[in-house]
Amino acid sequence: MSGDTGPFAAWLFNFAFYYPIVMAFLWMTGGLYFYARREHRAPPPDQPPPLPDTPFVSILVPCYNEQSCIVGTILALSAQAWPDFEIIAVNDGSRDRTGELLNGLVPDHPRLRVVHLAENQGKANALRIGTLAATSDYIVCVDSDATLDPHAVRWMVGHLATGPRVGAVTGNPRICNRTTLLGRMQVGEFSAIIGLIKRAQRTYGRLFTVSGVICAFRRTALHDVGYWSDRMVTEDIDISWRLQLAGWDIRYEPNALCWILMPETLRGLWSQRLRWACGGVEVLLGHGAGVLGWRHRRMWGVLAEYLLSLVWAYAMLAIIVLWAAAKFIALPSALHVDTLLPRWHGVVLGIVCMLQFATGLVVERRYEHGLARHFYWVIWYPVAFWTIGMLTAVVAVPRTLFRRRGVRAGWISPDRGSAA
Structure with missing residues (x-):
């Protein structure tokens, strides 16, 4: 920014x-x-500490047109290192072979129950139906295209079993597809941005949202x-706010x-x-x-952060409109507005961005090896x-x-790329 920039435009630049x-x-x-x-x-x-008790757990898998990945998801869930659980797959009116594949898995997976809905009514409704069919007070929700780590249920249920005011626990999603620039940048995003934000929000007060995928x-x-x-368009954000406003803790x-x-x-990402x-x-x-009441003051940080964003x-x-006009x-x-070129501002932002990515990689290295090789690709993250x-x-x-x-709110299958 040069001296030719006006005072109001300078204020916009400084805030941005x-x-x-x-x-x-x-x-x-945080x-x-x-x-x-x-x-x-x-x-x-992979070495979670033992719990004094291992209660029965219900795992819900809402699915719609997931023939390409539903079998792998169910196989990963069946391999959970937890002694007593059931899997409830809710086929939400799929028009492909999802229902047929789920029915074919039942004979070899006695823990699996399949609920078929005649018409697609959305993920939120599928989750409600699955919860009504479940027999446990502990409900683990997994997206139908996700592959769960064998110890994931233990880590999450441990919070619910030992914390009577814990209403929900969100897990740690990791990116599979890393063959494209967008995929590689999202590896850095989930490690250095999303994971770091959830840790910081938990430190300062409340979480903005659970991860709907796990x-x-x-x-x-x-x-x-x-x-x-x-x-609601995003049932996971809505349920997170309503739980915390009702006094339940989310971890x-x-x-x-x-x-x-x-x-x-780009179309799928958009x-x-x-x-x-x-x-x-x-x-x-x-x-x-x-959220504004004193009782919910721990959510003020989340509210302020979102409003400022x-x-x-x-x-x-x-800034862009003024420059173009x-x-x-x-x-x-x-x-x-003199120019849109970042000049020294861009250098400072780039250095801070790289510092944040480096911090995220240090924190996440215990969960995944080889993250450093994606460090180059996250340089392009701010631009995209x-x-x-x-x-x-x-x-x-x-x-x-x-x-x-x-x-x-309807439910359509998103662009998920490929793990190849």
């Missing part, structure tokens, strides 16, 4: 520059504190808040590993991130006011994912405001 830097240091500090206190001396993921719930907590809402368990597929095309952004705005509109997105949009019309000097994040946040606000209320 300092906000990600401040948040990066907050995430790093993440490292969580690591030092809860992970550094903990046993490795999480565990206490049935009584779900009953207390009315289960999942099929009117993050990084040892509960789960291998997932993520979008490898659809996924827009859905996440719309879900965040929807929850903000529905529950934001309820929206302000940042619109600040970036304003100046090419065609004369703007007041206060609104003049900050741009997508900014645009989806800008689009999500009006899209959510004008979305018809009371309409059931």
